Amino acid sequence: MMIMKVKEWCMYCGECAGVCPRSLIEVRENSLKFDKDNCKECAVCIQVCPVQALAKEEVE
Amino acid sequence: MIIETDVLVIGAGPAGSLTAKHAALNGADVIIIDKKSEIGTPKRCAEGVSKEGLKKLKIEPSTRWVTKELSGVRLIAPNGTSVWLNDEKVKLPEAGYILERKVFDKHMAMDAARAGAQIMIKTIANGLRRDGDSLIVTAESMGEELEIKAKIVIGADGPESRVGRWVGLKTAQKPKNMESCAQFEMVNVKMEDPDAIEFHFGSTAPGGYAWIFPKGDDIANVGLGILTTETDKSAYEHLLDFVKNNPATQNAQPVEFNIGGDPVGGMHKELTADNFMLVGDSASQVNPLTGGGIISAMEAGVYAGKVAAKAIKEGDYSAKNLSEYQERCEENIGVKFERDLKVKDYLQSLSDEELNSIADAFQDIELDRINPAELIKQLIKVSPKALLKLGKLF
Structure with a gap:
């Protein structure tokens, strides 16, 4: 199963949420929530992050 | 409730x-x-606003949130050639005050x-x-x-x-319409003219530009916006390169780091x-x-x-x-x-070489005395594709 890993240096700027075509990312002041069940793995959120704080990770 | x-x-x-x-x-x-x-x-x-903009909104500038009043604009080509504009003669949208947002x-x-x-x-x-x-x-x-x-x-x-x-x-937003931005607020910044905002064009910031917006004394916002469709590096990596290579930031130190998306479509x-x-x-x-x-x-x-x-x-x-x-x-x-x-x-279609030759050509022109139509005419001389891309606009 794929999960979205949010790195420790994420600054919650919300750029990822702005480009998510399915509006699956909720950005709070100090946290980020993914609705991964509906994610189609287009990865634009990973692409636009100014600090590369997002990564896809495969878990058992 | x-x-x-x-x-x-x-x-x-x-x-x-x-x-x-x-x-x-x-x-x-x-x-x-x-x-x-x-x-x-x-x-x-990056905290820039125009004076006319605030005036139109009937918002009186306050010393509590205006950090710097600007008088000029410096446009910089990839090879370092500068074109200086005077704010009184050429109106640019974000060139009036730098705020403390x-x-x-x-x-x-x-x-x-x-x-x-x-x-x-x-x-x-x-x-x-x-x-x-x-x-x-x-x-x-x-x-x-x-x-x-x-x-x-x-x-x-x-x-x-x-x-x-x-x-x-x-x-x-599509990634091609969303600038990915990173910025340091820095001290010990040595600008050529601390009363002018700087825009740096070319491959230093693919799909966008880099900026130095002075905030008074030796303080400035040093940042850039890139399109991630145009580069494999992150905005942060491009910013580190810019700070390392720019003469103004050789001894500059960051006191704040900002990032975010900017919708430009x-x-x-x-x-x-x-x-x-x-x-x-x-x-x-x-x-x-x-x-x-x-x-x-x-x-x-x-x-x-x-x-x-x-x-x-x-x-x-x-x-x-x-x-x-x-x-x-x-x-x-x-x-x-x-x-x-x-x-x-048009700007994004220009290579570093084209930007350099445009900046060179504009060295001999007194921009203060030129009207937009004349400006475009001069531009077309060095950059013929400006005719195709901009000709109808002016």
Whole structure:
């Protein structure tokens, strides 16, 4: 199963949420929530992050 | 808990606060919510605004939030050749004052409160549903779930722009229209002219530009915006390179680091729905050429606030009745952006070599004495494709 890993240096700027075509990312002041069940793995959120704080990770 | 109000504004940036202020001034009950614990913090912005912009909005500049008044603009080609513009002769949109956004945003929210708006901070909206001729926004504030029932909801939630999607507006940005930005606020910056803002073009910031915006003394915002469709490196990596290579930042030290998205694809086509309006970055009301959006966001906020209050008085919150807002935005903001989009496309099509030769050619021209038509004529001499891309605009 794929999960979205949010790195420790994420600054919650919300750029990822702005480009998510399915509006699956909720950005709070100090946290980020993914609705991964509906994610189609287009990865634009990973692409636009100014600090590369997002990564896809495969878990058992 | 359920709270009722005429107008609910989601997001207390400049767009949201101006909307709240003008809706309240014109008689509406207004609540404005912001998810953060401090309005205006962290900044996601290079902090430049035009003097004319503030004047038009009747906002008196205050020493509390103006850090620097500028007199010039320096455009820099990849090889370091500069073109200097004097602010009195050539009007550029973001070249007037450099703000302290953390203070400015708070003051705009304070003005909204003084006009009668109720502010709820550390309150995040997480959903929305229709209820007859109202919208009910579900929100969370310090662990408490609440519902806010409003006749009109204003989405002012910045580049994330999720609120608009809850009512069916298409606000998701494509990566090619979303600048990925990174910036240091730095000290020990040695600018050639600390009264001029600097724009650096070329491959130093693919799909965007790098900037140095002076904030008084030896302090400056040093940053850049890139399009991630044009480079494999992140905005942060490009910023580190820029700081390392720029003569002004050789001894500079960072005291703050900012990042964020900047929507530069032009204003969204649809800004209203039944009981709903979209303002600011969430409406992509950002100058596509400069990436600046403070003034246009606040201008839209004035229109949205007035239209909302009028609709409340009339008891008609339909998209049709709110379309006056859309019209005023198109007329006063959108049209200018269409032209700037074309200039941006032209600029982005230029290689480092082309940018260098244009900057070289402009060394011998007295820009202060030149009119736009003459300027374009000179430009076409060194860059023939300007005729194709810009010829019809001027």
